[in-house]
Amino acid sequence: xxxxxxxxxxxxxxxxxxxxxxxxxxxxxxxxxxxxxxxxxxxxxxxxxxxxxxxxxxxxxxxxxxxxxxxxxxxxx
Amino acid sequence: xxxxxxxxxxxxxxxxxxxxxxxxxxxxxxxxxxxxxxxxxxxxxxxxxxxxxxxxxxxxxxxxxxxxxxxxxxxxxxxxxxxxxxxxxxxxxxxxxxxxxxxxxxxxxxxxxxxxxxxxxxxxxxxxxxxxxxxxxxxxxxxxxxxxxxxxxxxxxxxxxxxxxxxxxxxxxxxxxxxxxxxxxxxxxxxxxxxxxxxxxxxxxxxxxxxxxxxxxxxxxxxxxxxxxxxxxxxxxxxxxxxxxxxxxxxxxxxxxxxxxxxxxxxxxxxxxxxxxxxxxxxxxxxxxxxxxxxxxxxxxxxxxxxxxxxxxxxxxxxxxxxxxxxxxxxxxxxxxxxx
Numbered sequence: 354x355x356x357x358x359x360x361x362x363x364x365x366x367x368x369x370x371x372x373x374x375x376x377x378x379x380x381x382x383x384x385x386x387x388x389x390x391x392x393x394x395x396x397x398x399x400x401x402x403x404x405x406x407x408x409x410x411x412x413x414x415x416x417x418x419x420x421x422x423x424x425x426x427x428x429x430x
Numbered sequence: 431x432x433x434x435x436x437x438x439x440x441x442x443x444x445x446x447x448x449x450x451x452x453x454x455x456x457x458x459x460x461x462x463x464x465x466x467x468x469x470x471x472x473x474x475x476x477x478x479x480x481x482x483x484x485x486x487x488x489x490x491x492x493x494x495x496x497x498x499x500x501x502x503x504x505x506x507x508x509x510x511x512x513x514x515x516x517x518x519x520x521x522x523x524x525x526x527x528x529x530x531x532x533x534x535x536x537x538x539x540x541x542x543x544x545x546x547x548x549x550x551x552x553x554x555x556x557x558x559x560x561x562x563x564x565x566x567x568x569x570x571x572x573x574x575x576x577x578x579x580x581x582x583x584x585x586x587x588x589x590x591x592x593x594x595x596x597x598x599x600x601x602x603x604x605x606x607x608x609x610x611x612x613x614x615x616x617x618x619x620x621x622x623x624x625x626x627x628x629x630x631x632x633x634x635x636x637x638x639x640x641x642x643x644x645x646x647x648x649x650x651x652x653x654x655x656x657x658x659x660x661x662x663x664x665x666x667x668x669x670x671x672x673x674x675x676x677x678x679x680x681x682x683x684x685x686x687x688x689x690x691x692x693x694x695x696x697x698x699x700x701x702x703x704x705x706x707x708x709x710x711x712x713x714x715x716x717x718x719x720x721x722x723x724x725x726x727x728x729x730x731x732x733x734x735x736x737x738x739x740x741x742x743x744x745x746x747x748x749x750x751x752x753x754x755x756x757x758x759x760x761x762x763x764x765x766x767x768x769x770x
Contacts, residue, residue, distance in 0.1 A: 374616030375625055377439040388438070394616035417620065 355406040357427040359420045362395040370419045371395035373426055380412040384429060395422065404429065440628040441614025443475040445587035446552075449594035450477065450514060452632045454484050457512065460598060463490035463499055464516030464552075473518060474554050474613055496526035500551070504534045504603075507549040512598055517553040520569045520607060534603045535578030546601040550594075555583075556609035556656055556706060558754055559618060563742035566750070568655070571705075571712030573605045574683040580604040581683040582637055585612055585658040587626040589681055592635030600637065609706075611656040623659045638685035642694070646676030649764055650694040652717050653704035654680045657755050661704055664760045673768060683713055688720040692728065695721050699730035700767040704755045709737040734763040 363369055375392045384390060384404040391402040404410075408429040414420045440448065454460045462477055462484075468491040471478035481489040492499040496517060503515035517523065523530065530551065537547050557566030574581045580602055584590040590608070597604040614624035643658055644665050651661045658679045665675035676694055680687060695701050701721060703714040714735040721728055736755045744750050 372616070375441065375614065377625070389440075389444075392441070392616055397617050399616040 355408065355429045356425045357390070357402065357405060357410070357429060359393055359414075359422055359424050359426050360400045360402065361422045362393075362398050362400055363422065366395075367422060369395060370421055372419055373414050373416055374399065376412060376416045378410060380410065382410050384408060384410050391426070393420075393426075402426075436631070437627050437629045439625050440587050441625050442584065442587045442590045442608070443478070443613040443615060445591040445628045446476050446594050446608065447478055447480065448628070449591040449632075450598070451480060451483060453512075453595060453598045454480070454488065456632075459510060460512045460514065461488045461490070461506070462514045462516075463492055463503060465492055465494060465518050467491060467516050472516065474608070474610055475615060476516065476552060476554075476608060476613075496522060497529050500526045501529040501533065503549050503551075504529060504537070504547060507547045507603075508537060508545055512548045514550040514552060514598065517551060519565050520553040520555045521564050521567050523553075523569065523572070531576040531579070535576055538602070539578060547603050548601045549603050550597045550606050551603065552606045552608065554610050555607045556611055557743050557750060558611055558656070560745055560747050560750060562745040566743040568607075568609075568707040570607055570654075570683055571707045573607075574686075574713065574716075575711075578603065579684060580637055581607065582681065583607045583609070583655045583683065584681065585609075585643075585655050585679050586623060587614070587628045589635050589641070589679075591628055592633050593637065593681065595632055596634040596637050599634065604637070607655075609655040612659065621659060623662070635681070637682050638687060639682075640678050640680045640687035640690035642676065642690075643679040644675065644677040646674040646698070648674040648698060649700040649702060649767055650676045650678060650691075650698045651702045651704060651760070651764065652678045652680065652691055652694075654683070654713070655706065657704040657706050657760075660755065660757045660760055664757050664764065668761065668764060673764065675764060686716065686720065688724075691717055691720050692724055695728050699728065701729060701733040702760070702763045702767060703733065703735050703737075704760055705735070705737040706755055707738065708740055709735060710740050712737065731767045734767055736760055736763045
């Protein structure tokens, strides 16, 4: 099991929340390591999230919902 | 476990970048230049990552001098490169128009066909996010009016990639206009149609061919860019009321797919044109002329245009949405052309 983390984007506000802007794959999708899976934003800074492992994705934080930087937004099993 | 992907979902912005990156990898003559296209990745993320991948000799951040760097791109194209040059907002065309319509657009003609100008002029268009009268215009009708330029305006990720590939490979100057509202940017209003399935392989969407975004039998809505999304939303809603709406996505203004417009109107007999550009002297009138010059009897009702009235686009959100072609205005127009 590998966690998919919300990247840390803000040095000034490391505890600030961001938003999972887009999931490019569905819950239950089979992923290849390195594949683009999501895009997140904190304030006006955005970042891409790539699959950290091969496997099947479980999404914990739905598109458009807030999450803390560094928090788990999904897992790959 | 690992399978090779043949397609996956991308935003329109990422689809554009992918097309540019693929063409740069395949052809060393393809270069990118403009304001903030390098380190910043394009203020609307249309060039993200290209500087890191291809380096500063092929991805050039330019000073704020549109006449100079668009002229540079035209000259480079004449000499054999295939530049993609970005005019940050189409609203800024006024400071560099001579380079575009007197040079980029006319060199092929004035050289008796001996010189080609394979340049792509990319530019951001459109409103809806309170950016004021000088950052919210579409102005595609202005470029389409000037001979010598192809004008393409994608509405979705698949077309954005295929049209960009076609534009780069085209030996003519192509104005490639992307609406900020279809790019799928995390900081813009969410738009479900701005993310979609895109093949990983390179492919072209032919410039000058409209697509039927939705089949219908009662009324034809001809439109382009973000208004395609609005028209599709309205069409879904009206289906419950028994009104079958066909939505034509022109995808390019030059060449204009007049045959596709006529083929659809011949079946429905009713026409609504939705255009986020200004009403007068523009796309909406040209689309209607394409029908009535051919055979005015194709129309069983007078056509209706839904466009921005001939006023600057206001900053105040309520006033801006009063002039934009909203779903409410599109729905009212469709109901009006239907038999009462």
